[in-house]
Amino acid sequence: xxxxxxxxxxxxxxxxxxxxxxxxxxxxxxxxxxxxxxxxxxxxxxxxxxxxxxxxxxxxxxxxxxxxxxxxxxxxxxxxxxxxxxxxxxxxxxxxxxxxxxxxxxxxxxxxxxxxxxxxxxxxxxxxxxxxxxxxxxxxxxxxxxxxxxxxxxxxxxxxxxxxxxxxxxxxxxxxxxxxxxxxxxxxxxxxxxxxxxxxxxxxxxxxxxxxxxxxxxxxxxxxxxxxxxxxxxxxxxxxxxxxxxxxxxxxxxxxxxxxxxxxxxxxxxxxxxxxxxxxxxxxxxxxxxxxxxxxxxxxxxxxxxxxxxxxxxxxxxxxxxxxxxxxxxxxxxxxxxxxx
Numbered sequence: 001x002x003x004x005x006x007x008x009x010x011x012x013x014x015x016x017x018x019x020x021x022x023x024x025x026x027x028x029x030x031x032x033x034x035x036x037x038x039x040x041x042x043x044x045x046x047x048x049x050x051x052x053x054x055x056x057x058x059x060x061x062x063x064x065x066x067x068x069x070x071x072x073x074x075x076x077x078x079x080x081x082x083x084x085x086x087x088x089x090x091x092x093x094x095x096x097x098x099x100x101x102x103x104x105x106x107x108x109x110x111x112x113x114x115x116x117x118x119x120x121x122x123x124x125x126x127x128x129x130x131x132x133x134x135x136x137x138x139x140x141x142x143x144x145x146x147x148x149x150x151x152x153x154x155x156x157x158x159x160x161x162x163x164x165x166x167x168x169x170x171x172x173x174x175x176x177x178x179x180x181x182x183x184x185x186x187x188x189x190x191x192x193x194x195x196x197x198x199x200x201x202x203x204x205x206x207x208x209x210x211x212x213x214x215x216x217x218x219x220x221x222x223x224x225x226x227x228x229x230x231x232x233x234x235x236x237x238x239x240x241x242x243x244x245x246x247x248x249x250x251x252x253x254x255x256x257x258x259x260x261x262x263x264x265x266x267x268x269x270x271x272x273x274x275x276x277x278x279x280x281x282x283x284x285x286x287x288x289x290x291x292x293x294x295x296x297x298x299x300x301x302x303x304x305x306x307x308x309x310x311x312x313x314x315x316x317x318x319x320x321x322x323x324x325x326x327x328x329x330x331x332x333x334x335x336x337x338x339x340x341x
Contacts, residue, residue, distance in 0.1 A: 010050065143241065146173050282313055
């Protein structure tokens, strides 16, 4: 409603300015349709501005403030340099004296806006005060690793909306995904394409705040992808999201926060206590004599004593112990009875 009132007032103001132009002495009164053209032109201009405002749906405050402050800084630099260079400029009455400040202002305004737009991820501007601080949306930004994108579970986790943090997808990770997708090996090629599909899925969801980080920091030179991820996380004061065990260790050595989806998945699996009974289908014989192996719906491996002779059967087993490792959770149980043959 407030926008409707604002736009209505804007049209009325444009009509008022058109009326003032009609009354001005410099505007010809003949032929008789000239005033109507001026009035209609002002109203059409207001309508065009409103139409552009409506069509450009989501405005980015960081981009708008970058342009705003870029113009201010550019005009200020132009004014200061014009005064400083005035002894070297030609006489004020010369034609070049008028055009040189305009050209200088054009170049400086463009340069300032360009620099601010390219560094808007490093700083944020708060009006009416300027606060120079690293951009941190939510708690900390999450930097995605190649392995976690190919895995695909990150999309399911984010779509549950339990994560409000901004997701950062580095350009060098996208390049690595493209290299994998172009591989001659069919398995690697399918994994790379899956990663690109997951990335497009995240980008197409308007409720997910994901940004492509395409800047190349000086410290990236000659570094492998894993090291670049760690350096970028330190630069943005963020956390690395990965499934890579080695990257997990490297990040912790650099005091960089890590979110391992495998650890998250293990933490969400149901907890079984010794003495509880569970039902599981025996899939194959175990490594030890008499053992049978089954899997729960979440992928947890169940090792069943005296279960070797019940391969293919759904059996009831009593939990004897649970082993938690970085690779996952293993449940050990003892065969009770066959539920379904």
